Amino acid sequence: xxxxxxxxxxxxxxxxxxxxxxxxxxxxxxxxxxxxxxxxxxxxxxxxxxxxxxxxxxxxxxxxxxxxxxxxxxxxxxxxxxxxxxxxxxxxxxxxxxxxxxxxxxxxxxxxxxxxxxxxxxxxxxxxxxxxxxxxxxxxxxxxxxxxxxxxxxxxxxxxxxxxxxxxxxxxxxxxxxxxxxxxxxxxxxxxxxxxxxxxxxxxxxxxxxxxxxxxxxxxxxxxxxxxxxxxxxxxxxxxxxxxxxxxx
Amino acid sequence: xxxxxxxxxxxxxxxxxxxxxxxxxxxxxxxxxxxxxxxxxxxxxxxxxxxxxxxxxxxxxxxxxxxxxxxxxxxxxxxxxxxxxxxxxxxxxxxxxxxxxxxxxxxxxxxxxxxxxxxxxxxxxxxxxxxxxxxxxxxxxxxxxxxxxxxxxxxxxxxxxxxxxxxxxxxxxxxxxxxxxxxxxxxxxxxxxxxxxxxxxxxxxxxxxxxxxxxxxxxxxxxxxxxxxxxxxx
Numbered sequence: 175x176x177x178x179x180x181x182x183x184x185x186x187x188x189x190x191x192x193x194x195x196x197x198x199x200x201x202x203x204x205x206x207x208x209x210x211x212x213x214x215x216x217x218x219x220x221x222x223x224x225x226x227x228x229x230x231x232x233x234x235x236x237x238x239x240x241x242x243x244x245x246x247x248x249x250x251x252x253x254x255x256x257x258x259x260x261x262x263x264x265x266x267x268x269x270x271x272x273x274x275x276x277x278x279x280x281x282x283x284x285x286x287x288x289x290x291x292x293x294x295x296x297x298x299x300x301x302x303x304x305x306x307x308x309x310x311x312x313x314x315x316x317x318x319x320x321x322x323x324x325x326x327x328x329x330x331x332x333x334x335x336x337x338x339x340x341x342x343x344x345x346x347x348x349x350x351x352x353x354x355x356x357x358x359x360x361x362x363x364x365x366x367x368x369x370x371x372x373x374x375x376x377x378x379x380x381x382x383x384x385x386x387x388x389x390x391x392x393x394x395x396x397x398x399x400x401x402x403x404x405x406x407x408x409x410x411x412x413x414x415x416x417x418x419x420x421x422x423x
Numbered sequence: 424x425x426x427x428x429x430x431x432x433x434x435x436x437x438x439x440x441x442x443x444x445x446x447x448x449x450x451x452x453x454x455x456x457x458x459x460x461x462x463x464x465x466x467x468x469x470x471x472x473x474x475x476x477x478x479x480x481x482x483x484x485x486x487x488x489x490x491x492x493x494x495x496x497x498x499x500x501x502x503x504x505x506x507x508x509x510x511x512x513x514x515x516x517x518x519x520x521x522x523x524x525x526x527x528x529x530x531x532x533x534x535x536x537x538x539x540x541x542x543x544x545x546x547x548x549x550x551x552x553x554x555x556x557x558x559x560x561x562x563x564x565x566x567x568x569x570x571x572x573x574x575x576x577x578x579x580x581x582x583x584x585x586x587x588x589x590x591x592x593x594x595x596x597x598x599x600x601x602x603x604x605x606x607x608x609x610x611x612x613x614x615x616x617x618x619x620x621x622x623x624x625x626x627x628x629x630x631x632x633x634x635x636x637x638x639x640x641x642x643x644x645x646x647x648x649x650x651x652x653x654x655x656x657x
Binding site: 232233235236237238239240241242244245248249250251252253336339340341342343344346347354357358361367370371373374377378381382 | 484485488489490491492493496497500501504590594595597598600601608615619620621622623625626628629632633636637
């Protein structure tokens with residue numbers, strides 16, 4: 175193993191990791207904010223709300239993230255005069271902001287679906303209890319449905335954070351110097367395969383950290399449900415195992 | 424604007440169609456190998472032998488934990504180096520090129536297999552143990568039990584998860600464009616090089632993917648209906 179290569183590349187890979195974390199941090203924040211209204215529209219029975227929400231979610235889940243990134247980064251170039259007129263061009267010419275926009279839109283669609291699952295998983299009894307107490311619909315949403323939905327959605331959202339981390343590697347195709355970007359650059363200069371292995375190690379470490387973090391938060395939020403059931407000791411006296419119902423003799 | 428997409432010399436419709444064809448064939452070949460890997464992986468993770476369980480665990484954790492793009496690069500460049508080294512051992516000095524398609528198939532099969540392992544594992548564990556016990560009680564041999572009792576139900580439980588993985592696989596084929604495979608996204612890039620209309624063409628590619636996803640969802644819906652025939656109130 176080439177020790178010089180390892181020592182040389184570590185600072186650049188760390189720099190890239192910081193950029194990666196910045197990109198997914200902003201994207202998860204913006205996308206997460208956008209996801210709640212979209213999810214609420216998606217569960218609404220009003221076709222004016224449901225249809226655009228469903229179409230938006232379908233589009234961003236059915237198309238590859240790579241195409242979405244290209245669409246925003248290169249595609250915005252096709253509308254440059256218009257964007258310049260409304261003063262948004264400085265944002266769209268930056269790879270960083272195009273990456274953030276693409277990742278935000280993508281994660282907002284997936285997160286909206288996850289929240290939808292959470293919202294539909296809220297036990298009906300809790301909602302009925304709210305009605306019985308005379309709570310108004312917005313209040314029921316605010317105090318009962320949304321908090322429970324978030325807690326139910328947490329494991330799936332943890333997976334979504336990891337998918338975002340893996341998806342962020344794609345921004346290297348628009349010349350962003352994130353972890354993958356630096357990895358590809360160093361490989362192009364040295365043709366040393368190990369550099370991809372180092373990148374894999376870093377991604378695995380990040381994935382592990384995120385999973386542990388999510389498990390911790392899950393544990394904290396589910397404290398009111400009591401400790402998880404431990405395997406109960408089998409206290410029944412010894413008897414031959416029954417393999418199924420037998421017809422009465 | 425529609426003339427841009429016509430089939431024939433002036434339009435890009437035929438090039439994009441060829442690209443979509445390569446995308447589909449890449450996905451189909453990868454899913455075949457991926458399903459085999461998934462079944463093997465699930466078998467390993469559910470096996471009695473600790474070594475097999477650890478191997479299965481390592482496979483899924485490694486492949487699911489790194490970006491698909493990185494898997495593609497590792498396979499593409501790694502196989503190149505590997506073949507080069509092997510060739511030098513037998514005295515061949517020339518340059519060996521690994522095709523983007525082959526590298527894509529290996530990489531995407533590995534990724535599909537890792538996720539499918541989890542789907543199959545969950546599906547196997549969901550088959551009610553009482554049914555297997557009942558089959559043994561009436562004297563069915565292990566393989567017959569597997570064929571008549573376990574497998575049809577594993578298929579039923581695994582179908583939704585596998586359907587989602589198939590759609591993911593279709594989208595991941597776009598990543599192989601980065602290692603120079605002439606599938607849909609790469610053809611789109613070529614068209615944009617000539618026509619200078621990136622938004623139009625990328626939107627067209629996006630809509631083609633949407634169409635492929637819609638067809639896949641429709642097929643999955645029907646497969647689920649067939650697989651769940653006779654099951655009371657799914």
